[in-house]
């Protein structure tokens with residue numbers, strides 16, 4: 046079977062080809078098969094519950110085999126077409142329900158949030174982050190405590206104070222693109238500088254700074270651990286985690302990732318603590334919630350915001366730029382709106398945002414067209430529940446299937462097409478790229494604002510088109526997406542031509558005049574009253 050050989054290949058790649066390690070690989074496979082036998086004998090067989098329909102599971106592995114060789118988004122999409130809006134399947138013995146309707150996701154994850162707000166166990170990803178990454182932690186006192194600290198720096202009133210920083214950073218991005226088309230480096234710097242300045246007072250002045258690459262590197266491993274088939278099979282049999290290190294190379298690997306991640310977060314946390322100005326690290330230290338936890342855990346609270354915030358902002362910016370290059374008529378429409386509302390004499394400002402409905406629609410449509418987190422982050426139930434005649438047991442994994450919701454042709458006709466106007470024609474359309482209920486993304490206001498202001502300014506200033514090499518247009522595959530548990534557009538090339546000499550002058554003048562000193566900007570951000578969380 047192809048998926049078995051793929052899996053064994055992935056496992057074999059983890060070991061080098063020395064005779065000793067091959068012996069270990071054989072021993073590991075023997076223990077693996079033995080574990081399957083034990084699991085089959087000992088684990089209680091799933092009871093006949095009244096569950097939503099779904100594909101027939103195999104003993105022990107459930108439906109995992111159906112997802113190893115194909116993109117899970119396609120497999121699940123097909124399941125929803127075959128079985129309806131709610132689909133039950135098994136991940137090993139673990140029951141999961143994929144929800145393909147916004148309304149049902151709201152009913153369960155928001156209205157019944159008291160029992161739908163935990164997370165499944167992510168053993169390896171959690172090990173890679175010391176068990177301190179709040180995004181994958183079960184609903185618990187620890188999560189509540191960390192969430193309080195995060196909310197105090199990310200609620201809408203806090204985020205409104207960050208406009209000065211976003212203003213300055215977006216002006217730098219505009220000026221950078223006057224002399225280069227390397228927008229990827231510019232948006233990496235932009236996303237990284239916003240979260241690192243807020244987090245620790247560390248501004249990324251140049252695109253050559255190594256922090257964005259390091260953030261991508263430390264993110265890649267836990268994302269992979271949630272999305273990669275090799276790790277997923279390990280997680281089906283937690284007993285394998287008890288194997289000694291020489292038989293379980295992923296443990297050493299996870300420990301190395303944990304060490305690097307801890308070092309990265311602790312180093313910056315110390316800088317943030319010592320800084321003379323306000324920042325998230327200091328806010329966390331002074332909070333009641335922060336005083337109850339260790340320094341390492343606090344470093345992870347701020348570090349998790351760096352990891353989640355940096356990559357999300359970067360991914361969405363890249364996605365929107367791709368949508369613009371592929372749909373020049375949308376850029377033309379946005380520029381007509383900008384020319385009408387803002388005019389030629391100044392950059393778009395935060396005050397303009399409510400008057401730019403087409404750009405608002407473009408952002409919504411980009412996150413609908415290719416949702417950055419196709420399955421959100423799965424939730425888990427903590428009590429038995431009844432819903433629409435179904436019995437949903439405690440411990441069920443609930444997947445808010447944002448991908449399936451986004452491609453429902455009854456709600457979004459021609460779902461494969463990028464059509465911002467659907468949001469203008471029907472302002473009641475609902476979609477939630479930021480998730481649901483108590484676990485909804487705490488960084489959504491920061492993410493939205495920093496993406497909106499930069500995109501409005503870029504479209505005001507530039508024509509953004511395909512890049513050319515040797516006179517030939519460089520094509521972009523709209524569906525070239527790297528899927529881990531996020532769906533990230535693969536980096537591509539584009540060309541940025543400033544729309545007029547006058548606009549160039551404004552970009553240069555505004556950059557020259559803006560305050561670039563992070564200490565001064567953070568002083569402006571410091572809350573007038575002490576709001577520590």
Ligand code: HEM
Pocket residue numbers: 179180181182192195240349350351353354355357358361417418421422423424478479480481482483484485486487488489491492493
């Ligand atoms: C800009 C686009 C962003 C998108 C599309 C996005 C999307 C999401 C989604 C779908 C979830 C899971 C929600 C759920 O479980 O129902 C999530 C969780 C989270 N996001 Fe975001 N996010 C974005 C920006 C940010 C930013 C800027 C930050 C931080 C500065 C951030 C921090 C987090 C954290 C900490 C969680 C975990 C919440 C929890 O488990 O309690 N995100 N995000």
